[in-house]
Amino acid sequence: MNGPDGNERQLVERARTGDRQAFTQLVQESSGRIYSLAFRLCGNRPDADDLSQEAFLQAYRTLGSFRQDCAFSSWVYRITVNLWKNSVRYEKRRLFSRHVSLDEPGETDRGRSEPLPVPDCGPDPAEQLERESDFRAAARALDSLGKKDKIMLVLSDIEQKSYNEIAELLQCPLGTVRSRLSRARENLRQAFEKITG
């Protein structure tokens, strides 16, 4: 894992001495990555908002213990994963939000209604339509899975983390990562088949 570059190191040092502007700059540079992870883990915007903000707040509180052996965003990333794993209330909201249909317009972002984002995977309209269908089905399938399966799929297939990185993040052996990921993908496939018919 790469450590922070010189500029980021300076920002961290300044933030440690109470420089709020430096900390804000660190947050701005990593908020997209952290919020996206939180959204995939939580499956809805309000919870993603809470989780990501809580992660940055915890980073602010414990900045003194940040050893700078990795990038700031990677450190907050790990905080986000741990918070999500340890939080029960996010699980409760997940059970509630599981029933939201992906065919309906997307969840409101603080009162503003917007459709769920669709990936731009190719110029062919037919192919794009099929992929849009696959994407929605995969999202629904992911949302229907349990916590252990979800974290494996989010880290491996959405966040594109390697087995080693996942093992480090979740603090478990490499073999456990392989077996859990195999089980999660099998459950995803079954859920995906049910949705796509």
Add this chain to the structure above:
Amino acid sequence: MKCSECRENLSVYIDGELPEAEQHDIALHVRDCPDCAAVLERMRRAVHALSCMPQEAPPPDFMVRLNERLDAEDLRRSRRPWFFLNWPYLLPGAATIAVACLAIVLVSRFMEIPLPDSTPQQVLPRISQQQDKLASGNAKVKAELKSAPAVMPQAEAERKNLVASQKEQLRASQPETRPAPAASATKDTASAMKKTGGAATPGSFEWRGSTSGIQEPTAVAIYDEEAWAKLWQRHAPEIPAPKIDFNRFMALAVFQGLESQERCCVKITGIIKETKKIRVFFGFDETASEKGSGPFSSFHIKLIKKSAAPVVFMESGEEKQPVGTR
């Protein structure tokens, strides 16, 4: 390869993480098994769909709300004691101090015992040497103690003088409660002069006695040498008047007068310095009465710090203006 074995490894096969031989076996099995091929295809589609999910952008007011929470955190921190706020930084320092203290304690203990690798044969002579040193040290101390008496009397005499001086000061600063010694004026005066060599200090000297040349009851405050010499001439003409620095001090004197029946010594019992006057209380000390039939004319003279305030002598609630004052 069986289908169950193939499907167990499909996930790792998709990632290309299997050993080359196993990777090849699964590829062959999937080519020949349509069911496993269909499972593999659907798994790939689902995984591919997940990998195409776009990154979600945080809402526009994300930073505003986060800053509000950071403000609240700052406020909470400012209300916390400093050692809670800085514990990550203080912890190494506290640990270092603790280790240093422990090391000092351990080292101080180990300094007193023989080294672990010392055999009894090595240790015993060492102990013997230390005992010899101690014995010689004790002998030296004893010799010093023996020679000490030659120095001690001088120090002891100084200490006794100091204690006596302090006692005199204490007695003079408070109303007299001790029985007055029944001594002659000559003896008392001579004693006081002998102590001072003729000079007097406030509060540390007073003259009391049962015989005075002043035959009539008198209460007087003396402010200068001339009045003092005159009074002393009347009181004890055979003895030179003690020298008093009247620039700094004044004398208060009470004479009982010639008395044949009441043989109780007169005594100044208290002096109260007020802003406008000085009250001097006097009475008769029955515990210091004298038996006999000779002339009895007790007196009490006391020095106090000089003051411009008028002196009022009081006996049993009566106020008496001093006689012979300025």
